[in-house]
Amino acid sequence: MTSPAADAPPSGPPVIRDSLQGKYAGFASRFTAFAVDIGVSLGVFMLALGAISFAATVLTGTDIAWHKGDTWVIIAYAVWAFIYFARSWGASGRTAGMALFGVRVVRDDGTDVSERRAALRTLALPLSFLLLGLGFVGILLGDHRRALHDVIAGTVVIYSWDARAARLRFLSRS
Amino acid sequence: MEGRLVPRSEAWAQAVAERAVELVVSALDVNALLDGVDLNAVLDQVDIERVLDRIDLNRLLSQVDLNTIVERIDVDALVEQTDLSAVIASASGGVASDALDVVRSQTVGLDEFIARWIGRLRRRPYTGPPGPPDGLRAKAGS
Numbered sequence: 477m478t479s480p481a482a483d484a485p486p487s488g489p490p491v492i493r494d495s496l497q498g499k500y501a502g503f504a505s506r507f508t509a510f511a512v513d514i515g516v517s518l519g520v521f522m523l524a525l526g527a528i529s530f531a532a533t534v535l536t537g538t539d540i541a542w543h544k545g546d547t548w549v550i551i552a553y554a555v556w557a558f559i560y561f562a563r564s565w566g567a568s569g570r571t572a573g574m575a576l577f578g579v580r581v582v583r584d585d586g587t588d589v590s591e592r593r594a595a596l597r598t599l600a601l602p603l604s605f606l607l608l609g610l611g612f613v614g615i616l617l618g619d620h621r622r623a624l625h626d627v628i629a630g631t632v633v634i635y636s637w638d639a640r641a642a643r644l645r646f647l648s649r650s
Numbered sequence: 651m652e653g654r655l656v657p658r659s660e661a662w663a664q665a666v667a668e669r670a671v672e673l674v675v676s677a678l679d680v681n682a683l684l685d686g687v688d689l690n691a692v693l694d695q696v697d698i699e700r701v702l703d704r705i706d707l708n709r710l711l712s713q714v715d716l717n718t719i720v721e722r723i724d725v726d727a728l729v730e731q732t733d734l735s736a737v738i739a740s741a742s743g744g745v746a747s748d749a750l751d752v753v754r755s756q757t758v759g760l761d762e763f764i765a766r767w768i769g770r771l772r773r774r775p776y777t778g779p780p781g782p783p784d785g786l787r788a789k790a791g792s
Binding site for chain 1: 748750753754755760761762763764765768772778780781
């Protein structure tokens with residue numbers, strides 16, 4: 477039996493006494509980081525399309541209209557998303573969204589993710605969606621909080637920020 | 651005759667005394683002696699405040715040449731060892747890092763909330779975020 481306070485959704489900054497660094501990241505952190513990444517990658521992609529349209533108009537005088545249903549647009553976005561995720565994970569273990577929410581991808585033994593493994597994880601990511609989202613159940617139920625693409629690529633997602641230090645910083649300023 | 655005998659007997663007596671002291675000292679077990687001393691009891695009897703009262707700090711400091719001490723400090727080495735970028739970053743990024751900490755804390759709170767409910771549904775008490783071995787933690791950069 478947990479206390480009512482424990483059942484209530486968090487309304488203020490929770491009191492985190494542990495560092496959390498190196499612990500397996502939870503569903504909310506991972507999902508929000510992923511949502512931010514989709515937003516960032518889509519935003520950059522649309523900016524690029526706009527820039528191309530503008531350049532084409534200036535240089536050739538013809539307007540290029542992009543439609544989200546165009547096959548080439550979908551393929552271009554898929555390629556861009558692959559580059560975005562694979563390069564980010566391979567270079568630093570985290571994307572922009574993951575950096576924002578203080579999580580990162582590492583190999584299941586704690587070492588950095590190689591470019592190859594990052595590419596494999598990126599390719600396996602759609603599988604977790606294609607199985608009606610069942611690929612993500614492992615994050616909720618698994619002891620290591622791994623999604624299907626984590627299992628395939630041999631990776632885990634961990635908290636990389638020091639919650640205890642953050643709390644001390646907050647207390648020192650208040 | 652008597653004048654020559656007296657110094658000789660004194661020298662003998664001194665040699666005998668030195669030898670006797672040597673024998674006594676070598677026979678003493680200093681460690682056993684120290685073990686028997688109750689230092690706490692000795693310190694209890696020392697009136698520290700009275701000792702401090704008798705110390706003339708001004709006189710002591712007047713004999714210290716601060717300029718010489720400062721000259722001996724290698725300021726360049728000191729600056730080199732200080733992570734100035736970290737100091738500047740922590741001082742200037744206050745508002746931004748605070749906001750980031752709050753956002754992360756909220757999300758972690760949500761993680762915990764979800765995990766507690768999952769634990770309840772599975773009838774497995776939730777004891778906090780699962781942690782890998784320390785090795786994984788040590789390799790995780792911030």
